[in-house]
Amino acid sequence: MSNVKKRIEALRNLLTQYGKEYYTLDNPTVSDYEYDQLMQELIQLEDQHPEHFSSNSPTQRVGSTPLEKFEKVTHTTPMLSLGNAFSKEDVRAFHERVTESLQMTPTYVCELKIDGLAISLTYENGQFVRGATRGDGVIGEDITSNLRTIQTIPLALPTAETLEVRGEAYMPIQSFERLNEARAKAGEALFANPRNAAAGSLRQLDPKIAASRHLAVFIYALGEQGTLDGITSHSEALARLDELNFVTNRERRICETIEEVIAYTEYWTEHRHDLPYEIDGIVIKVDSFEDQEQLGYTAKSPRWSIAYKFPAEEVTTVIRDVELSV
Numbered sequence: 660m661s662n663v664k665k666r667i668e669a670l671r672n673l674l675t676q677y678g679k680e681y682y683t684l685d686n687p688t689v690s691d692y693e694y695d696q697l698m699q700e701l702i703q704l705e706d707q708h709p710e711h712f713s714s715n716s717p718t719q720r721v722g723s724t725p726l727e728k729f730e731k732v733t734h735t736t737p738m739l740s741l742g743n744a745f746s747k748e749d750v751r752a753f754h755e756r757v758t759e760s761l762q763m764t765p766t767y768v769c770e771l772k773i774d775g776l777a778i779s780l781t782y783e784n785g786q787f788v789r790g791a792t793r794g795d796g797v798i799g800e801d802i803t804s805n806l807r808t809i810q811t812i813p814l815a816l817p818t819a820e821t822l823e824v825r826g827e828a829y830m831p832i833q834s835f836e837r838l839n840e841a842r843a844k845a846g847e848a849l850f851a852n853p854r855n856a857a858a859g860s861l862r863q864l865d866p867k868i869a870a871s872r873h874l875a876v877f878i879y880a881l882g883e884q885g886t887l888d889g890i891t892s893h894s895e896a897l898a899r900l901d902e903l904n905f906v907t908n909r910e911r912r913i914c915e916t917i918e919e920v921i922a923y924t925e926y927w928t929e930h931r932h933d934l935p936y937e938i939d940g941i942v943i944k945v946d947s948f949e950d951q952e953q954l955g956y957t958a959k960s961p962r963w964s965i966a967y968k969f970p971a972e973e974v975t976t977v978i979r980d981v982e983l984s985v
């Protein structure tokens with residue numbers, strides 16, 4: 660086997676193992692920074708050596724296999740991942756790909772990238788009937804009873820709509836700190852960060868655990884339009900979701916130029932720690948549904964959106980501080 664092939668295999672094995680620890684077991688053993696670096700190396704090697712392509716590579720797959728203990732939910736449309744940008748240049752390169760494909764500059768919506776767990780909520784005739792995790796993108800775990808315990812998820816909508824929405828369940832920093840203080844007193848293992856605490860709380864069979872953990876959600880997208888007619892853009896969808904009493908994030912911004920997008924990423928790189936919840940980046944989305952459709956999808960992510968990830972030092976410092984204080 661060539662050295663390149665060996666390195667690719669080694670990276671695939673390592674990233675599959677880390678993915679399982681993070682997504683399935685809620686117990687990561689390396690920092691997100693380390694994971695992202697290895698993933699970038701694998702993406703580059705696979706780009707340079709298309710002869711080693713594999714549809715089983717972690718670069719082509721979303722999340723990880725759902726836990727056996729849960730009922731399974733098949734998503735009507737796949738719940739995908741997002742491509743990553745680590746610098747202004749990466750954001751500009753995304754913009755160039757988009758404008759080249761659309762032959763014009765689209766309107767973008769910029770949002771905070773909440774560091775939690777992706778969820779899908781289904782409503783039938785205005786009633787909340789099912790809630791699921793992303794799982795492997797196609798099949799998720801049924802966590803309806805746990806999600807019912809989250810106060811910010813409406814159990815009934817003001818009108819009898821049938822639709823599916825997507826969002827992020829998260830643990831506010833204050834709840835996380837209180838939880839870890841209580842666990843330390845009880846001699847229990849501490850959670851590494853709010854993301855793992857939220858995921859660990861929702862992926863339990865006993866809903867009393869989730870109920871006691873003070874979780875929250877932000878809804879960030881319409882999954883299936885269902886009975887909601889005539890919505891033609893993401894920003895319109897979010898406005899309708901607000902009217903239906905979903906909690907969306909108010910810090911979103913509509914940007915007409917890529918400079919505005921970059922200014923938004925810079926602002927939040929500076930101010931992320933002012934928020935009462937953790938964010939790990941900014942999500943940039945092309946607003947118009949027609950433009951989104953034209954841009955399409957890769958196996959793993961939409962071509963009309965990208966996640967700008969904040970520089971790494973802060974993330975690793977936070978993780979180290981937690982480890983030191985344990």
Ligand code: NAD
Binds near residue numbers: 682739
């Ligand atoms: P991602 O985190 O890069 O982006 C996709 C996710 O962003 C969505 O599924 C959604 O849950 C979330 N999101 C938050 N706010 C959003 C918003 N406003 N709009 C849209 N989506 C929003 O991709 P991923 O596949 O979920 O995870 C990959 C990342 O997870 C890695 O980059 C790494 O940081 C981390 N990870 C870490 C380890 C580890 O061992 N430390 C292992 C696997 C993954």
